[in-house]
Amino acid sequence: MSTKSVIVALDIGTTKVCTLIAQKTHKSIEILGVGSHPSNGLKKGSVVNIEKTVESIRNSIEEAKLMAGIEDLESATIGIAGNHIYAFNSSGVVPVKNKEIDQADVDRVIEAAKAVLIPSEREIIHVIPQEFKVDNTTGIKNPIGMRGSRLEVNVHIVTGKTPLIQNLIKCVEQAGLLANSVILQPIASSRSVLSQEEKELGVVLIDIGGGTTDIAIWKEGSLLHSQIIPLGGNHFTNDLAVALKIPHNEAERIKMTYGTVLADQGRNAETMIPVQGLSGTKAREVPVSYVAEVLSARALELFDVVRDVIVERNLQDVITGGFVLTGGGALIRHLTEYAEYTWEKPVKLGIPTAFGGMTTAMQHPKFSTVLGLLQESRYESEAQTHQEKRQDESDMFDKLGKTLKNVFKEIF
Numbered sequence: 001m002s003t004k005s006v007i008v009a010l011d012i013g014t015t016k017v018c019t020l021i022a023q024k025t026h027k028s029i030e031i032l033g034v035g036s037h038p039s040n041g042l043k044k045g046s047v048v049n050i051e052k053t054v055e056s057i058r059n060s061i062e063e064a065k066l067m068a069g070i071e072d073l074e075s076a077t078i079g080i081a082g083n084h085i086y087a088f089n090s091s092g093v094v095p096v097k098n099k100e101i102d103q104a105d106v107d108r109v110i111e112a113a114k115a116v117l118i119p120s121e122r123e124i125i126h127v128i129p130q131e132f133k134v135d136n137t138t139g140i141k142n143p144i145g146m147r148g149s150r151l152e153v154n155v156h157i158v159t160g161k162t163p164l165i166q167n168l169i170k171c172v173e174q175a176g177l178l179a180n181s182v183i184l185q186p187i188a189s190s191r192s193v194l195s196q197e198e199k200e201l202g203v204v205l206i207d208i209g210g211g212t213t214d215i216a217i218w219k220e221g222s223l224l225h226s227q228i229i230p231l232g233g234n235h236f237t238n239d240l241a242v243a244l245k246i247p248h249n250e251a252e253r254i255k256m257t258y259g260t261v262l263a264d265q266g267r268n269a270e271t272m273i274p275v276q277g278l279s280g281t282k283a284r285e286v287p288v289s290y291v292a293e294v295l296s297a298r299a300l301e302l303f304d305v306v307r308d309v310i311v312e313r314n315l316q317d318v319i320t321g322g323f324v325l326t327g328g329g330a331l332i333r334h335l336t337e338y339a340e341y342t343w344e345k346p347v348k349l350g351i352p353t354a355f356g357g358m359t360t361a362m363q364h365p366k367f368s369t370v371l372g373l374l375q376e377s378r379y380e381s382e383a384q385t386h387q388e389k390r391q392d393e394s395d396m397f398d399k400l401g402k403t404l405k406n407v408f409k410e411i412f
């Protein structure tokens with residue numbers, strides 16, 4: 001098998017590192033190997049311990065390699081999240097002299113939209129076009145081949161703190177792989193979980209992980225907003241540990257086995273649960289209703305933060321399709337029902353869409369990001385081949401675009 005046809009996705013999460021090895025086929029991807037290993041070196045989505053993170057990545061890669069029967073891997077597409085991510089919208093405009101708009105014009109106008117002043121410790125991770133305008137015609141997805149005198153674009157720009165991005169890349173390199181691209185985690189999860197129809201209609205993707213909750217808001221097929229909230233499943237577990245005075249491991253077990261945010265639905269609220277306290281103390285019993293009280297308080301806080309994000313950006317009216325919750329943290333019982341009741345919009349659990357080589361075990365919300373990274377990786381490697389073909393042409397327009405950077409806008 002040629003190494004060129006092998007693609008690797010790496011999701012370095014707060015609770016687990018997950019590796020997928022796949023082969024690009026003519027029209028799809030075939031998963032060959034899966035590795036998942038507990039992660040101990042991250043806090044709220046950012047690397048805080050390089051050594052531990054490298055070890056988790058290495059173990060996860062080894063497991064995937066063994067299953068795939070592949071020895072040598074070159075590079076991987078990696079996901080990024082963390083509190084340091086800051087995303088915003090920008091726009092650019094260039095003259096096109098009444099000729100047919102070509103790829104070089106599109107590159108130029110995107111370059112113009114990137115001409116914003118980014119603080120020196122930050123770098124751009126994505127510049128994603130939302131819509132193009134040619135003269136007075138708006139809502140254009142692909143302006144190539146159209147005629148006009150003025151080309152405009154609205155873009156969504158995602159930035160992150162350079163040292164934190166570098167830490168992540170360094171960990172991957174120390175584990176033996178090059179990072180060929182870095183993708184914002186909720187963009188990856190959106191790819192594996194949302195349908196094109198949902199993205200057109202208007203939908204909020206919410207990936208509740210262990211350390212962070214990642215948001216991506218879509219409308220008319222465009223990414224309108226993305227944000228990382230430093231609050232995830234671990235906070236629910238910590239709340240239980242504190243409220244029940246039990247160790248973290250026991251709190252995690254209680255959350256997984258009995259955890260619910262609506263005690264009076266399904267399980268009897270008065271059902272008593274045996275809990276093991278701190279070492280040396282006797283096992284006790286607590287009612288399910290108390291566990292639900294603790295977990296629902298945290299859920300409500302998370303729902304309020306999400307609502308604030310939407311209201312601050314005035315996006316209440318665009319989300320016709322409602323909300324899709326994914327990530328392992330979305331699995332707390334009745335969370336979707338509780339969210340639907342709170343937000344008064346349709347809410348569903350987002351499960352990754354199946355493709356080649358995907359087992360049923362992988363159709364789980366905690367694998368949404370890594371599966372999306374793999375799909376993005378395939379798309380990116382195709383785009384790159386296309387990019388290579390027109391490299392000379394784009395180099396020339398890159399230079400032209402850069403002169404437009406003199407028109408700086410202060411945004412931070």
Ligand SMILES: Nc1ncnc2c1ncn2[C@@H]1O[C@H](COP(=O)(O)OP(=O)(O)OP(=O)(O)O)[C@@H](O)[C@H]1O
Pocket residue numbers: 012013014015016017044045081208209210211212213232233234237252255256259327328329330331332333365366367
């Ligand atoms: N069945 C379940 N019920 C309740 N919570 C669950 C369940 N399964 C997993 N979780 C929770 O999901 C969280 C982990 O989710 P996930 O694997 O998506 O996170 P991650 O990708 O490692 O973290 P992050 O994306 O925040 O960096 C943990 O807090 C875990 O307790």
Ligand SMILES: [Mg+2]
Pocket residue numbers: 013014185209210327369
């Ligand atoms: Mg995650």
